[in-house]
Amino acid sequence: MDNFLDFEKPIADLEGKIRELESLDSGSDLEINEDVSKLRQKATQLLKSTYSKLTPWQKTQVARHVDRPKLFQIIEQLIDDFTPLAGDRGFAEDHAIVGGIGRFRGRTVMVIGTEKGYDLETRLKHNFGMARPEGYRKAQRLMKMADQFGIPVVTFVDTSGAYPGIGAEERGQAEAIARSIQVSMDLRVPVIACIVGEGGSGGAVALATANSVLMYENAIYSVISPEGCAAILWKTREKAQDAATAMKLTAQDLKALGIIDRIVEEPLGGAQRDVEGAIEKLGDAVEEELKVLSQKEPGELREGRRRKFLAMGRLEGVE
CATH class of the missing domain: 4.10.860 (DNA Excision Repair, Uvrb; Chain A)
Structure with a gap:
């Protein structure tokens, strides 16, 4: 490496x-x-x-490593006969979010995820994994399609957040994210989300409102980036390391807080050192979760997902 x-x-x-x-x-x-x-x-x-x-800040650096598994690598290794489905049927195709149908270890699944790209050309094409409203509306369309045909949904999240550009805001970025969360809450099929790198802000939650949320051990998941948090609290991005520690954004912290359900072990030295091995371990974890969730009734899946997220942050004994 x-x-x-x-x-x-x-x-x-x-x-x-x-x-x-x-x-x-x-x-x-x-x-x-x-x-x-x-x-x-x-x-x-x-x-x-x-x-x-590793400190939380060092884990943040690892989570952002350029050689960590990318969505297309995950799809190539884990998904057979993948058929991409494009467009939101309203405005345009967004390349930051990729989705489609394929076969995962013998099961038909709907795959939806963020792609950052691996070099300058692909990063520009995929907008560094920062989706615009049409990307989230495409995700909604694919989720509804999966629900209609009884197909489990598996998402892969690696984004610093939704794209904050003027055009995106004009086209309803916040509404698109909120609607994606709402659509996911209503699904009657198993939903498994995998945080593979950065899980940033609402842009990540829009694809991670799942029955089971899996997270690589060196990934991060937070409402804002450490730099953004430091800029707000201390008026300087130089305090990003302090912010990372205070935000409890590591997989270990989030598992303890009940935000995620499972930590996926990475190869020694991080997923970037053995991409194929890391993806295989992630696939094993997804398969195990899918087996459990597939035994549940549609109504139970939906209600369990709703209760799970409504319980987050609630103080015991306080309505």
Whole structure:
């Protein structure tokens, strides 16, 4: 891996030394092989030590890593016969939200998710994963279609938030997000949401109002970005690290608070180090949740989802 984060510099230095020695190795130099083996063990230990005590701000950096699993990679690995469905039937196609029907391990599912892109061209095409109103209206259309045909909905969330542009606001961004939440609340089919990177603001909740909310262990999920929170509270983005700690945005904090239902373990060093392995673990978790939810009646699924979200933030004994 070439894209190291700031706190990974000692790991980067070790792995750089390993590559240097490997480039000198002719395959028969026992001493070099032993040195490489020792350095690899040291790098692995350092990786374990580093990732076992990440701060909320460091987890935020990991969640934003450019090499983390992208929606198209997830679809390619987990969804067979994927057929994309485009447009909101009202204004335009939004490329930040991708949706369609496919087969997940033998089951037909409706897939809806945010795509950030992996290079400048695709990031611009997908607007860095920040959806406009037509994207959320497309999501609503696909959710209703899934409900009509009794197809489970699986969503994948990786967005810093909904697009805040003037045009988006003029076309009803807030209404589109609220309506997506409302439509999801009314569904009578299983809904599983996966927070795979950033789960930012209402733009994430619009796709994460689910019976089961899964979250990678190094992902983040919050009402606002740490930088945005710091700018409001302290009038400076330099306090982002303090904000990240105060906001309880890590998977571990959110599981304890009852906001998410399950933490999906990542490969050592984060999902960005083994994308295929991370996606496979996510697929296993989705399959397990889907098996449980598929045994429930349609009315039970809807009522359970409503109770789940209405209970969030409620003080015990206070109506």
